[in-house]
Amino acid sequence: MKMLMSLSLLLILYFIYGFYISQYDPTIIKQKLKVETSSGFYDYRGVVNVHTDRSIGSSSPQVVAAAARQAGLDFIIISDLNVFDRKVVTSNQENDAIDGYTGSTLVISGGKYSYLDSRLIYCSTTAQEIGRSLGEAQTTLSDLLSQRLPANKDNLLILAHPFKAGFSWSGEIPSGLDGMEIFNLKSQAQRAWEESKLSVLWTLLTYPFNPKLSFLRLFFEPTEELALFDQVSQKRKFVAFGGAEASARAIPAKNFLIRFPSYVRSFEVLSNHLLLRSELTGNSHNDKLKIIQALKAGQFYVSVDLLGDPRGFNAYVEDGSNKIWPLGSALKFKPNQKLMVSLPLEPKDFYEVVVYRNGLRYATFNTKTLQMPITEPGTYRVQVRVSPYLPLPDAKRWITWIYTNPFQIL
Numbered sequence: 001m002k003m004l005m006s007l008s009l010l011l012i013l014y015f016i017y018g019f020y021i022s023q024y025d026p027t028i029i030k031q032k033l034k035v036e037t038s039s040g041f042y043d044y045r046g047v048v049n050v051h052t053d054r055s056i057g058s059s060s061p062q063v064v065a066a067a068a069r070q071a072g073l074d075f076i077i078i079s080d081l082n083v084f085d086r087k088v089v090t091s092n093q094e095n096d097a098i099d100g101y102t103g104s105t106l107v108i109s110g111g112k113y114s115y116l117d118s119r120l121i122y123c124s125t126t127a128q129e130i131g132r133s134l135g136e137a138q139t140t141l142s143d144l145l146s147q148r149l150p151a152n153k154d155n156l157l158i159l160a161h162p163f164k165a166g167f168s169w170s171g172e173i174p175s176g177l178d179g180m181e182i183f184n185l186k187s188q189a190q191r192a193w194e195e196s197k198l199s200v201l202w203t204l205l206t207y208p209f210n211p212k213l214s215f216l217r218l219f220f221e222p223t224e225e226l227a228l229f230d231q232v233s234q235k236r237k238f239v240a241f242g243g244a245e246a247s248a249r250a251i252p253a254k255n256f257l258i259r260f261p262s263y264v265r266s267f268e269v270l271s272n273h274l275l276l277r278s279e280l281t282g283n284s285h286n287d288k289l290k291i292i293q294a295l296k297a298g299q300f301y302v303s304v305d306l307l308g309d310p311r312g313f314n315a316y317v318e319d320g321s322n323k324i325w326p327l328g329s330a331l332k333f334k335p336n337q338k339l340m341v342s343l344p345l346e347p348k349d350f351y352e353v354v355v356y357r358n359g360l361r362y363a364t365f366n367t368k369t370l371q372m373p374i375t376e377p378g379t380y381r382v383q384v385r386v387s388p389y390l391p392l393p394d395a396k397r398w399i400t401w402i403y404t405n406p407f408q409i410l
Helices: 002-022 061-070 134-146 185-195 197-206 211-217 223-233 263-269 284-297
Strands: 042-050 075-078 100-102 105-109 111-115 118-124 155-159 179-184 239-246 270-276 300-304 314-318 338-342 350-357 360-365 369-373 378-387 399-404 407-409
Touching: 002 197, 042 263, 042 284, 061 075, 061 100, 061 105, 061 263, 100 284, 105 284, 111 134, 118 134, 134 155, 155 239, 155 284, 179 185, 179 223, 185 197, 185 239, 197 211, 211 263, 223 378, 239 263, 239 270, 239 284, 239 300, 270 284, 338 350, 338 378, 360 369
Parallel strands: 042 075, 042 239, 075 105, 155 179, 179 239
Antiparallel strands: 042 270, 100 105, 111 118, 118 155, 270 300, 300 399, 314 338, 338 369, 350 360, 350 378, 378 399, 378 407
């Protein structure tokens, strides 16, 4: 009887706490009635590293595309693991890959392939096959990795989760690699589990009441990834990506499937925001080319969208002649250059805009807009960090909202 009463009391307290945290809104900026684009730029939101049931995902490409539309994405890159059947259709046939628009969302069919102890995400502006077997794919990847980036203009090659247990990259970063994931949602969850299993179990218990809060509780700064990224980007052009690793499959067993977290939830957490000087037109081929080229150029920022809609954010370099250099640019140092940064709205929580030079904290600002004179060459990037107050048992903590790709001032 006492045990029953104790369990009943715990259940009551659990639902009382659930009601308490359900009232918490993690959004750091007020909801905008109208989403404004950055001055002179169009902001397009997309997700990379997405799996369907053609490999380790739980749903067909058509279902995944529908989830992307529901999440308001402008594009996704599907990267099924070690799939070599490159048959692509634009109809709604089940289990066929998609390459083209479904509604307002552009679906780009790529792939993720095992290479040494790592995984590489690959997509191309052409119809070129990477191979019909893993051996052929690895030979193609080896050739692409050995090239210099200007010679490899038609392909996008990304190192996925470089420090995920069992898939860590070792040795030098090859010259043909365009960039790497500095943020991977599945790696985040895995590291959170390694740090504190009790905290992750508590997160799962609170998920039904406030999914956004649950995701934020798993957040940690990807310091290892950022250190590697800064090391490489000081030597050559290198691009930072955010990877969803979306599969909607909590337990990867063949006959036991839990679709958790859903594709829509995964797509709402983290995305890559392209800042383009011209609009997408709705033409699948042309828009695919424009998106892949912009991703390859690093003309985008990575955003933890759970904290708020970042559209309206911008960062660029302006020289004395008022010429604008977008994110990912490489330019020669000269007098009168300025780094220009603007936030869409003033965050309601304490925040800081941090400028990093050559991987080190260089300057910190607490203003919605800033103009920082560039007085010396270097590799510059920006992080926007916020300090929201999370409900008990948590408290205030720093979380990065926005990571930009760097400017190389030579």
